[in-house]
Amino acid sequence: KPYDDYKIALSIVKQKISPQASPIPKVTALDYFEQVSMRIPPELRLELREFSVQGNKIRVEGDTESFEAVDKIVNGLKANKCFDEINKGRVKKSIDGTKVEFDLTITPKC
Numbered sequence: 001k002p003y004d005d006y007k008i009a010l011s012i013v014k015q016k017i018s019p020q021a022s023p024i025p026k027v028t029a030l031d032y033f034e035q036v037s038m039r040i041p042p043e044l045r046l047e048l049r050e051f052s053v054q055g056n057k058i059r060v061e062g063d064t065e066s067f068e069a070v071d072k073i074v075n076g077l078k079a080n081k082c083f084d085e086i087n088k089g090r091v092k093k094s095i096d097g098t099k100v101e102f103d104l105t106i107t108p109k110c
Contacts (some may be wrong), residue, residue, distance in 0.1 A: 027082075027110050029053040036060060036106075039076040044069050047099075054105040058106040067091065070102045075098070082110035 003009040032053055039048060044071075050061040064070060070091050076087050089103035 015038050025065040027108070032106075032108060035080055036077065039073075039080050041072050041076055044072060046073070056107060057109060059104070060104040060106065063094065063101050065099060067100055070100060072103075074104065077104070077106065082108055 016032045021031065029052075032052055036051070036058070044064060045080070046062055048062040050059060051060045064073065070088065074086050074088060077083055083106050085107040087105045087107075089105060091100065091102045093099075094101055
């Protein structure tokens, strides 16, 4: 609906925009990357192949030294209050048998 007075139009627009519906995210992919990095035990050898944030899911794919190391990574991530759910996808030995490949999906709640 057109308005002749810009002040009225502006007040109506402000009423319709709530902080929850802001187009600017409160948490960025870089923030999530930092949170994941901080929760990985420093003694683990880890090679990250993919880190992506799409919608309300974070995907982490990489290689580490053992199946136990994957469990340590998952347990470290579970300690983060911003991560609601951590699902282990594919976890398997690499073709050459020197490392373990893993795929995690994280549902953030922050």
